[in-house]
Amino acid sequence: MKLVTAVIKPYQLDAVKEALHALGVAGLTVSEVQGYGRQKGHTEVYRGAEYTVEFLPKIRVEVLTDELDVNKVVDAIVAAARTGKIGDGKVWVTGIEDVVRVRTGERGLDAL
Amino acid sequence: MPEAPTIDTGNTAWLLVSSAIVLLMTPGLALFYGGLNRAKGVLNMIMMSFSAIGLVSILWLFYGFSAAFGEDQGGVIGDLGQYLGTKTFMAETDLWGETGVPLYVFMAFQMMFAVITVALISGAISDRAKFSGWLLFVVGWASLVYFPVAHWVWGGGFIGANLGALDFAGGTAVHINAGAAALALVLVLGRRLGWPRETMKPHNVPMVALGAGLLWFGWFGFNAGSELTADLTTGLAFVNTQVATAAAVLGWLLVEKARDGRPTLVGASSGAIAGLVAITPACAFVTPWAAVLLGLVAGAVCALAVGLKYRLGYDDSLDVVGVHFVGGWIGCLWIGLFGTSSVSSLVSNEGLFYGGGVTQLGVQAVSGLIVTGYSFVVAFVLAFVIQKTIGFRVSEQAEVEGIDIAEHAESGYDLSPAAGSAGGGAFAAAGLTGGRPAGQTGAPGAEQVAAGWPAGGRHGHPDSAGGEGADATGQRRW
Numbered sequence: 182m183k184l185v186t187a188v189i190k191p192y193q194l195d196a197v198k199e200a201l202h203a204l205g206v207a208g209l210t211v212s213e214v215q216g217y218g219r220q221k222g223h224t225e226v227y228r229g230a231e232y233t234v235e236f237l238p239k240i241r242v243e244v245l246t247d248e249l250d251v252n253k254v255v256d257a258i259v260a261a262a263r264t265g266k267i268g269d270g271k272v273w274v275t276g277i278e279d280v281v282r283v284r285t286g287e288r289g290l291d292a293l
Numbered sequence: 294m295p296e297a298p299t300i301d302t303g304n305t306a307w308l309l310v311s312s313a314i315v316l317l318m319t320p321g322l323a324l325f326y327g328g329l330n331r332a333k334g335v336l337n338m339i340m341m342s343f344s345a346i347g348l349v350s351i352l353w354l355f356y357g358f359s360a361a362f363g364e365d366q367g368g369v370i371g372d373l374g375q376y377l378g379t380k381t382f383m384a385e386t387d388l389w390g391e392t393g394v395p396l397y398v399f400m401a402f403q404m405m406f407a408v409i410t411v412a413l414i415s416g417a418i419s420d421r422a423k424f425s426g427w428l429l430f431v432v433g434w435a436s437l438v439y440f441p442v443a444h445w446v447w448g449g450g451f452i453g454a455n456l457g458a459l460d461f462a463g464g465t466a467v468h469i470n471a472g473a474a475a476l477a478l479v480l481v482l483g484r485r486l487g488w489p490r491e492t493m494k495p496h497n498v499p500m501v502a503l504g505a506g507l508l509w510f511g512w513f514g515f516n517a518g519s520e521l522t523a524d525l526t527t528g529l530a531f532v533n534t535q536v537a538t539a540a541a542v543l544g545w546l547l548v549e550k551a552r553d554g555r556p557t558l559v560g561a562s563s564g565a566i567a568g569l570v571a572i573t574p575a576c577a578f579v580t581p582w583a584a585v586l587l588g589l590v591a592g593a594v595c596a597l598a599v600g601l602k603y604r605l606g607y608d609d610s611l612d613v614v615g616v617h618f619v620g621g622w623i624g625c626l627w628i629g630l631f632g633t634s635s636v637s638s639l640v641s642n643e644g645l646f647y648g649g650g651v652t653q654l655g656v657q658a659v660s661g662l663i664v665t666g667y668s669f670v671v672a673f674v675l676a677f678v679i680q681k682t683i684g685f686r687v688s689e690q691a692e693v694e695g696i697d698i699a700e701h702a703e704s705g706y707d708l709s710p711a712a713g714s715a716g717g718g719a720f721a722a723a724g725l726t727g728g729r730p731a732g733q734t735g736a737p738g739a740e741q742v743a744a745g746w747p748a749g750g751r752h753g754h755p756d757s758a759g760g761e762g763a764d765a766t767g768q769r770r771w
Contacts, residue, residue, distance in 0.1 A: 225494065226553040228563060228612060229600045232492040 182277040182290065183251040187242045188214065189262040189270040194240045200261035201244060204253055207293065210243040220267045239270060245280060245293055298386070301393025304522040308398050311518025314511040315405035319346055319412050321507025325562070326416045328500030329611045331493050333695030334420040335705040341415035341427055346408050348431050353404040354378040360440035361448045362403065368451035371444050376400065392521045402518060407443070410467045411435050414672075416611035417475035420485050420493075421692055424700045426685035433675045434474060438668050442466050446660070458660030459632065459639060459653070461530065462519035464574025464624040465664050472618025473665045474672035475609060481676035482685055484608035486692050493610070498558050505562035509538060512569045516576045529636055530576040534569065537576075537588035541568020544592025552596075560596065563616060567595035570620030575627045578640050583631035591623045618665075625661045629654025 189197060194211065201209060215236035222235040246254050251274055258272050282292040323342035330338045349357070355378035363371025376382070382396045389399035411431050418427075445452040446466040452458050460466055485493065495501055517531040545564025546556040571591030572584055579587065599615035602608065609615065632644040632653055642656070643649025679685045691699030698704060 226549075226555070226557065227492070227494050227559050229549070229553060229596065230492045230603065232494045 182280060182293065183246055183248055184275045184277050185244045185246060185251060185254050185258065185272065186275070187244075187258045187262065187270060187272040188216065188239050189242060189258070190264065190268060191238055191240050193262040193264065193269075194242070196261040197242055197258050200257040201254065204250075204257050206244055206246065206254065208245075212241045212243075214239050214241045218268065218271070237268065245277065247290060247293060298388050298391060298393055300385075300388065300395060301522070304392055305394050305398055307523040307527070308392075308394050308402050308518060308521060311514030312398065312402040312405055314514035315402065315409070315518065316346075316511075318405070318508050318511035318515065319343075319409045321504045321511060322409060322412055322416075323504070324500050325504025325508060325566070326419070326611050328497040328502075328504060329416075329495045329559070330419045332496040332705055334697055335496065336697040336701055336703055337424065338415070338419050340424065340701060341422075342412040344424075344428060345412040345415070345431055348428060349408045349411050349435050350404055352432065352435055353400075353407050357407055357435065357440045358400045358403065360436075361407075361443035362399075363444075363448070365444070365449035365454070368449075368455060369444070370441050370450075371448050389521070394521060399521065402521075403443070406463060406467060406515070407435060407439055410439055410463070410471050413467070413471040413613060413617055414475045414478065417479050417609045417613040418482050419610040420696050421482060421686055422478075423684055423687055425683060426679045429679050429683065430478070430672075430675055430685075433679075434672055437675070438474065438671050439466075439470065442470050442664055442668065446664075452660045452663060456656055456660055457641065457653075458656050459578055459628050460574045460625065460660070461577040462516045462573045464570070464621045465660050468570045468573065468617040468621025469625060469661050469664050470621075470668045472614050472621055473668040475613035476607070476618065477669045477672035478676050479607050479609050479614075481673060481680055484606075485610065486689060488608045489603055489606075495559055502558055502562050505565050509565055509569060512538075512573075516573055520577065526577050526637065529581075532581055533576040533579065533584035534572055536581050537572035537584040537591070538565050538568035540585045540588030541565060541571065541592030541595075544568075544589040545596040546592075548593050548596035563599070563612070564592040564596065567591045567616050567620045570617055571595075571624040571627070574621070574624040575632070578628050578632040578637050579644075580631075580633065580636055583627070587624065587627050587631070591620050594623060595620050622661055625657050626654060629657040 187197065191213075198209070215238055217235055217237055220237075222233060222237055225232045225234060242258065244254055244258075255272055255274065262272075263269055279288060280292040281288050319342050323339040326342070327335045327338045356373055359373045359376040360371050363373060363375035366372055376396070387396045388394060389396055392399070411434065414434070415422075415427065441450070443466050444450040446458070446460050447453055452465070453460070458465065487493075512534055513531055516534045517527045520527040520530060542561050542564040545560050545567060549556050549560045568588040568591055571587055575587060576584070595616050598619040599612040601615060602612070607614075628640075628644065629651070630645045631647070632640045632642075632649075633647045634640040634643060640653075642653035645651055645654055676685060687696055687699055695704070
């Protein structure tokens with residue numbers, strides 16, 4: 182089993198959700214996070230005073246998936262989240278040892 | 294024998310409406326300042342305006358109106374006993390001059406001016422002034438500065454009656470006056486922690502625009518109401534208020550576009566205020582085209598002036614000096630440049646550009662300098678005394694953690710579900726505090742569980758509202 186984590190632009194969340202839904206992904210976790218990559222934030226100006234916002238608002242999407250489907254999930258997220266502009270985000274994959282469905286106690290693939 | 298004056302219902306109705314919308318300016322100002330401030334001090338910022346409404350209204354009734362508009366005593370102050378708040382004015386002849394407006398209506402109209410002038414100052418000292426220090430300052434400054442200065446300018450005192458300075462609705466008495474006091478307070482209180490290394494950005498720009506909109510709306514009462522009657526001059530003041538403000542929005546945005554690359558909503562809102570401030574003294578003394586010019590200049594100059602604090606190193610948090618002091622001065626001097634008797638019989642010396650030379654310009658400058666000096670010195674001394682006695686600045690810890698919690702025990706926003714429901718606020722309100730002393734803060738949820746709250750009790754347990762298990766005071770007996 183794999184955990185696919187994607188940090189994306191907030192406004193791409195709906196597109197990513199739709200793409201994963203179309204793949205048949207049953208569930209995902211979304212959280213609001215802040216951070217920066219190569220673009221190093223942005224500058225705002227209030228009454229002529231510059232304010233550098235280093236940490237930009239991003240959305241972190243986490244999907245637990247079967248190893249066989251992991252590439253499809255990653256490709257779907259990347260395709261849906263891409264705007265082509267700087268700050269589109271990152272997607273990474275980590276291995277998962279076990280998963281338990283809290284309601285039933287099922288483990289492993291059955292719990293996905 | 295002249296006829297006794299009678300009530301003019303049209304004038305009275307207009308001035309009552311004006312009074313009400315001028316009052317609305319102060320909550321508008323509170324939103325404007327509140328939005329410009331950081332989130333952790335938004336309530337304190339708003340509280341400073343609301344407390345000014347509370348305190349100054351009462352002072353005005355009891356002796357402020359007498360001091361400002363009572364019979365002149367040597368050009369300095371009004372007869373303090375003339376309209377004392379313990380007297381009642383319900384006779385048919387208790388009218389204000391020739392306006393046909395009941396004394397109470399004129400008193401109420403001027404009351405709103407006193408309130409907002411004091412509230413204006415608060416924008417300079419956000420996030421760091423003790424609330425008790427602010428209240429003391431309000432009483433002192435209103436009594437020692439605003440009431441006498443209003444008398445000097447409008448009430449028959451030496452600036453208006455003897456010097457001949459013109460100030461239709463408050464460029465000198467309100468904006469220069471408040472701006473000078475704001476600068477004095479800033480110098481006594483010092484900078485906010487972290488300023489100017491951290492630029493303290495506005496936390497709610499839509500709120501800034503809402504506040505500016507309410508101010509703009511109320512300002513028609515402020516300026517056009519200052520005619521006290523409904524006549525030709527009222528119409529001129531109304532139109533000038535609109536076109537000068539509109540031009541100032543454009544002036545500020547042009548500076549932003551040229552300097553920063555993009556026009557901003559904070560800039561448009563600030564430009565509106567700068568225009569309103571600047572047209573205030575001049576609105577009945579200049580033609581509409583001169584008002585447009587005034588607005589453009591005020592918008593552009595104030596946009597540049599708000600940057601002065603970074604160069605000179607004083608932390609005027611929300612730019613009271615850059616907008617009100619500078620804008621007030623521009624309007625004050627504009628009368629000496631563009632004032633014309635063709636629109637107002639009150640203009641006895643034509644402005645410089647109408648061939649009147651520099652006479653009126655000089656008079657205007659002297660009036661501005663007198664008010665600047667007096668307000669600055671008295672505000673400085675008052676603030677210094679408060680600082681040395683009860684203290685005027687909150688502790689460093691309170692400032693870092695946020696003045697709202699430290700001074701008022703409440704916070705503006707509670708957006709996180711994790712932080713929202715754990716406070717047990719409803720229980721505290723009902724007196725069901727599980728024996729905790731009132732006023733104790735923190736996260737009582739855990740303590741309540743430890744003290745034996747039944748599961749589900751926080752969500753309407755049958756006996757949680759004072760039935761079995763509750764004593765007469767509503768406190769649980771565990």
